[in-house]
Amino acid sequence: EVQLVQSGAEVKKPGESLKISCKGSGYSFTSYWIGWVRQMPGKGLEWMGIIYPGDSDTRYSPSFQGQVTISADKSISTAYLQWSSLKASDTAMYYCARGFLGSSSYFDYWGQGTLVTVSS
Amino acid sequence: QSVLTQPPSVSAAPGQKVTISCSGSSSNIGNNYVSWYQQLPGTAPKLLIYDNNKRPSGIPDRFSGSKSGTSATLGITGLQTGDEADYYCGTWDSSLSAKVFGTGTKVTVL
Numbered sequence: 001e002v003q004l005v006q007s008g009a010e011v012k013k014p015g016e017s018l019k020i021s022c023k024g025s026g027y028s029f030t031s032y033w034i035g036w037v038r039q040m041p042g043k044g045l046e047w048m049g050i051i052y053p054g055d056s057d058t059r060y061s062p063s064f065q066g067q068v069t070i071s072a073d074k075s076i077s078t079a080y081l082q083w084s085s086l087k088a089s090d091t092a093m094y095y096c097a098r099g100f101l102g103s104s105s106y107f108d109y110w111g112q113g114t115l116v117t118v119s120s
Numbered sequence: 121q122s123v124l125t126q127p128p129s130v131s132a133a134p135g136q137k138v139t140i141s142c143s144g145s146s147s148n149i150g151n152n153y154v155s156w157y158q159q160l161p162g163t164a165p166k167l168l169i170y171d172n173n174k175r176p177s178g179i180p181d182r183f184s185g186s187k188s189g190t191s192a193t194l195g196i197t198g199l200q201t202g203d204e205a206d207y208y209c210g211t212w213d214s215s216l217s218a219k220v221f222g223t224g225t226k227v228t229v230l
Contacts, residue, residue: 035219037165044122045157045165045208047219061218095164104171105212105219106155110164 002026004034004096004111011117012086019082020114022096029077030054032098035107036070036081040092048094050101051079059101086118123148124209124222131228136199140225142192142209148220152212154192156185157221159206168207169194201229 007021022034035050049060053072060070072079079096094114097107125143132138142154156169167176169185172192184195192209209222 037221044206044224045159045210045221047210047221050219059217062216063218097165101212103151103212104153106153106167106170106210107157107165108167108170108176110166113164 002098002109004098004109006094006096006111006114009115009117011119013120014086014088014118016086016118017082017084018086018116019080020094020116022079022081022111024077024079024098027098030074033101034072034079035097035099036068036079037095037097037107038064038092039095039113048081050099052101053077053079086116088118088120090116091118092116122223123213123216123220124211126207126209126222126225128223129226129228131230132199133230134199134201137195137197138199138227139196140194140207140209140227142194142222144190144192144211144220146190147215148190148211148213149187149192150190151214154185154187155210156183156192156194157208157210158203159208161205165208196227199227199229203227204229 036048038046048064051058053074096111098109099107130138153171157165159165172187173185213220
């Protein structure tokens with residue numbers, strides 16, 4: 001059974017750093033892309049970027065380039081999303097999802113989500 | 121600001137049919153495949169349709185997808201109370217080199 005299990009909810013202050021995780025199981029972790037999707041409170045889905053754990057090829061949405069860093073450790077089948085300096089506007093639910101890149105770019109399995117709250 | 125436009129809400133009685141439109145452009149829907157996701161309240165999105173009209177294993181045939189030009193449509197027949205959710209379209213945007221999602225549509229079962 002394919003599963004993506006994300007790390008738990010976080011409460012941080014503005015300016016702090018953060019790294020959240022997404023552990024894949026039940027499939028070949030290095031053979032599929034893993035993407036990150038943001039959902040701000042009461043809002044829609046936003047594609048942040050995606051990584052291919054097999055070779056660490058990483059792509060970012062223009063909206064998120066330079067704002068976050070996506071990485072992966074294939075030895076432990078885990079992908080990461082990190083911030084160096086959080087802002088209140090980073091408060092959102094973040095989902096990881098297994099997917100595909102290019103013309104046929106869909107996400108077939110999703111993590112349960114990690115809620116990030118940034119408040120002073 | 122999403123590049124894919126969906127109606128904010130649609131509604132129908134149980135057993136009826138609803139359709140949800142997703143309007144884009146030649147840089148996204150016009151030249152790429154469309155997928156659809158269902159997000160039940162308080163849960164993660166779930167894939168309903170991929171490659172315009174294909175259903176993953178376990179998705180009932182009450183859900184269907186189609187595409188024409190720069191627009192796509194999700195259809196739900198035999199509407200059930202359990203179908204009350206937000207629905208999003210998604211596709212690749214060749215100009216942005218990024219996946220884009222629609223604005224989302226809330227389905228209400230009257």
